[in-house]
Amino acid sequence: MKLSTDGLIIREQQTGEDDRLVTLLTRDYGVLRAFVRGAKRIKSKSQSATQLFAYGNFSIYRGKDAYSIDEAQPIEIFFDLRNDIEALSLAQYFCELAGELAPVEDDADEYLKLVLNALHMLSKNKRSHTQLKAIVELRMMSLSGYMPDLVACGDCGELTDSGMFFSPVEGQIFCGECVKDHTCIALPNGTLSAMRHICYAENAKLFNFNLPDESMSFLSDVTEKFLLTQTAKKFKTLDFYKMMKG
Numbered sequence: 001m002k003l004s005t006d007g008l009i010i011r012e013q014q015t016g017e018d019d020r021l022v023t024l025l026t027r028d029y030g031v032l033r034a035f036v037r038g039a040k041r042i043k044s045k046s047q048s049a050t051q052l053f054a055y056g057n058f059s060i061y062r063g064k065d066a067y068s069i070d071e072a073q074p075i076e077i078f079f080d081l082r083n084d085i086e087a088l089s090l091a092q093y094f095c096e097l098a099g100e101l102a103p104v105e106d107d108a109d110e111y112l113k114l115v116l117n118a119l120h121m122l123s124k125n126k127r128s129h130t131q132l133k134a135i136v137e138l139r140m141m142s143l144s145g146y147m148p149d150l151v152a153c154g155d156c157g158e159l160t161d162s163g164m165f166f167s168p169v170e171g172q173i174f175c176g177e178c179v180k181d182h183t184c185i186a187l188p189n190g191t192l193s194a195m196r197h198i199c200y201a202e203n204a205k206l207f208n209f210n211l212p213d214e215s216m217s218f219l220s221d222v223t224e225k226f227l228l229t230q231t232a233k234k235f236k237t238l239d240f241y242k243m244m245k246g
């Protein structure tokens, strides 16, 4: 059986002299691992389309117990990412997140759009690394069923924008009165609005917000804490990114 779908290579491993195993984030079938057989013999166009961060259209053969890539037509390769080790490490983190959080054998169009847009912004230096990290972390959590409830105080329903507190464990916000019963992070002005924007904005507007540098760093700390708390996972690429960032 043959599948045809757009996808992004999010991981590559050498498995033999001439074979590689790649992980793809595909539009129609989610996260999928496939062999690139005879990688050195495959036509050069297909070769570049099966490298890390290559986005393209893939024709994939589904065998009895493995997938293998028959043909690959590159659409965008994101070469620029390789010029900047910090950008490269952040891109690898986005890919690792997608590999963990995106579905398997199911539609993953929203995930693919998110990662592609983030890689585009990253490679063209259109947003700060800190902002892109916060957006990808919180948006991907929201897509994968961990969307926090940021509308009103989780206990009393109070609706205010200032003086609210966020619980990474509960994925809820609380007001100054109710916070005493919860373990929370105080959200300075602007942070809550930015978090709401990342969770609720339509795709076309997702990357359109701004905060002063210090607040953006704080936002990125909050989204990271939320992600690590909820998933209870360690991400090697995140540690590597932080090391590169210094």
Ligand SMILES: [Zn+2]
Residues within 6 Å of the ligand: 153, 154, 155, 156, 157, 158, 174, 175, 176, 177, 178, 179
């Ligand atoms: Zn309250």
